[in-house]
Amino acid sequence: MKITVIGTGYVGLVTGTCLAEVGNEVLCLDLDASKIAILNGGGIPIHEPGLLEMVKRNVAAGRLKFTTDIEQSVAFGQVQFIAVGTPPDEDGSADLKYVLAAARNIGKHMNEYKVVVDKSTVPVGTADKVAAVLQEELSARGVDTTFAVVSNPEFLKEGAAVEDFMRPDRIVIGTEDPKAVTIMRELYAQFNRNHDRIVVMDLRSAELTKYAANAMLATRISFMNELALLADKMGADIEQVRLGIGSDPRIGFHFLYPGCGYGGSCFPKDVQALIKTAAENDIKLKVLTSVEDANEAQKQVLLTKIKARFGSELQGKNFAVWGLAFKPNTDDMRAASSRTLIEGLWELGATVTAYDPVAMDESRRIYGDDARLTYAENHMSTLDGADALVIVTEWKEFRVPQFEEIKARLKSPVIFDGRNLYVPAQVRSHGLEYFAIGRR
Numbered sequence: 001m002k003i004t005v006i007g008t009g010y011v012g013l014v015t016g017t018c019l020a021e022v023g024n025e026v027l028c029l030d031l032d033a034s035k036i037a038i039l040n041g042g043g044i045p046i047h048e049p050g051l052l053e054m055v056k057r058n059v060a061a062g063r064l065k066f067t068t069d070i071e072q073s074v075a076f077g078q079v080q081f082i083a084v085g086t087p088p089d090e091d092g093s094a095d096l097k098y099v100l101a102a103a104r105n106i107g108k109h110m111n112e113y114k115v116v117v118d119k120s121t122v123p124v125g126t127a128d129k130v131a132a133v134l135q136e137e138l139s140a141r142g143v144d145t146t147f148a149v150v151s152n153p154e155f156l157k158e159g160a161a162v163e164d165f166m167r168p169d170r171i172v173i174g175t176e177d178p179k180a181v182t183i184m185r186e187l188y189a190q191f192n193r194n195h196d197r198i199v200v201m202d203l204r205s206a207e208l209t210k211y212a213a214n215a216m217l218a219t220r221i222s223f224m225n226e227l228a229l230l231a232d233k234m235g236a237d238i239e240q241v242r243l244g245i246g247s248d249p250r251i252g253f254h255f256l257y258p259g260c261g262y263g264g265s266c267f268p269k270d271v272q273a274l275i276k277t278a279a280e281n282d283i284k285l286k287v288l289t290s291v292e293d294a295n296e297a298q299k300q301v302l303l304t305k306i307k308a309r310f311g312s313e314l315q316g317k318n319f320a321v322w323g324l325a326f327k328p329n330t331d332d333m334r335a336a337s338s339r340t341l342i343e344g345l346w347e348l349g350a351t352v353t354a355y356d357p358v359a360m361d362e363s364r365r366i367y368g369d370d371a372r373l374t375y376a377e378n379h380m381s382t383l384d385g386a387d388a389l390v391i392v393t394e395w396k397e398f399r400v401p402q403f404e405e406i407k408a409r410l411k412s413p414v415i416f417d418g419r420n421l422y423v424p425a426q427v428r429s430h431g432l433e434y435f436a437i438g439r440r
């Protein structure tokens, strides 16, 4: 099948590449010429495990191409995926300007039946707006053709995006157009492992499904984060509680890890957008509003623990920070807890020496040349002369404990662990002070 993907961010590039991998011909469009230049030069503009190899393989096979040419891209695919960004507005609602601009461009140039697929996370009702824009453009040109709009939300996780796309739990297809259902079923047939994973539903339910999934996961995390605060006060161990409740199949083990708050491009934005959409429909989502509040508070939890241990006057102190990305296997620092921590430490007068296996360039891009933030060559060398170690992201290489060396290199033997990487008794047996999240 011939497919066009509009937008070469995480979702667009992964979608286009994985669809090419199973034999489709894919043309990816981006109006950002610098991104297309990187892609045409054999690179990728994001960090995502396994993606670069897959891009190269499919480009070499001639199945995957990149362009900035709108007319060419509209003419190319019978299926047109819209996978552009939906950044939050000032008020937290998703800004649809890129989605609607993409739809308008399709409408301006299409001359035959196309399936226009919303892959970006968009509020309920967006498909209707996309359809209206398409129709407006077709009518303006007097072109008489039909089209279908499909909502096909993406559930991929950064850092595991290729695997998530290639082996999906479910493929949600929202549309009222039977011909589009047939085309989408054919397109995704190769991703059905063992049993049919395609769930066909109406447009609005599909749009809501995406938000519901992310909101539910964010809720589990905030719930566990609050229980961890309680465990801290009560002398209980949240890790034991997690094992105790996760074994109930109705609850399950996934997304029950307490930490220093969730970040990334999806949870914070989608939770806010759903609250906003509900408010516009006169519904106050009380649970979700609290989930968001709890997460904002949780991003302060490491600072609170640092202040309790070192006081609020941190002039002259330096903290080693392990991990800048909002989670491992990505260089993404959007809404990352590391930013709340670093900026909070600065406000208290401290400086930071940070290390992240891939996100240090992104951090330099965000913070520029700030003398209060320096970068180390590896995680252990952040410790030299630092007053304490603060762990923000659970990269694999931080999990191997070298406690004697950590203790020797730090000025004071203190670890604040925002991701509960270690067994408290083991850390303490090396004479280190250990402050984790809800771990006695």
Ligand code: UDX
Binding pocket: 154, 155, 156, 157, 158, 159, 214, 217, 221, 254, 255, 256, 257, 258, 259, 260, 261, 262, 263, 264, 265, 266, 267, 326, 327
């Ligand atoms: C999420 C959804 O998982 C994915 O389905 C959706 O398509 C996009 O949003 P992503 O943002 O890439 O994916 O990362 P995810 O692995 O879900 O983690 C989000 C945040 O939650 C991270 O900051 C992570 O550290 C935090 N988290 C996750 C926890 O604090 N505890 C957990 O148990 C799980």
